[in-house]
Amino acid sequence: MNYKIITKVLSILIASVWFINGLYCKILNFVPRHQDIVARILGEDYAEAITKTIGVLELIMVVWILIDYKSKLNAIAQITIIILMNIIEFVLAKDLLLFGYVNIVIALLFSAIIYFNEFHLKEKIVQS
Template sequence: MQKKILNKILTISIGLVWLANGLLCKVLNLVPRHEQIVGRILGDAFAKPLTISIGISEIIMAIWVFTGYKSRLNTVLQISIITIMNSIEFVVVPDLLLWGKLNSVFALLLIAVIFYNEFYLNKKTTNALC
């Protein structure tokens, strides 16, 4: 029973991370550094619309996390996105990251929590990605 409760708490927390980053940081631009990161990586000309698009995608990811639909596929996608995004930022724009290159440690912790939540706490009867 405790695994189930912890799974629910972590699922909501993970969803809130995606929602906060997408809505607050990117769509509402409460953290302008995100637009600067996108501008430096993809070009300043389209930084604002691309940042908003990324934010909307993160909001969609939050909704997907909250629904629990195909949670294993969702988990693999989250881990892949976080890994790719943070690897690019680590190499290209470490000076714009909140904790510089140390951001990668927090990204790895988030990945570990997401993995643990799905593959340990959320036991499924099948091992398929669905």
């Protein structure tokens, strides 16, 4: 099995999730619910600016993933951000979430894919 190809494809898919959420959902505001969630948690006054800033940070995450720099740290950062963000959203803005409590399940699955790619599949490459 060619683990290099699998990890590269998974990395591109993971980066695409950050890209879509950052650019499409937050910067371009095609999914206003994201800004509504930020407004609920951090207040209405700066919700638009904060949402766009989060979008830019997500695009930086895309670059970090694709250049594969300090990938273990990157994976830990992604997992931490995903889990914390989803817990905060669940507690403070559950009614605004697309899938309600299922969002946490999806976040855990996405985190598991990130973990599996970085700490399992990439280790197979090192071992071979």
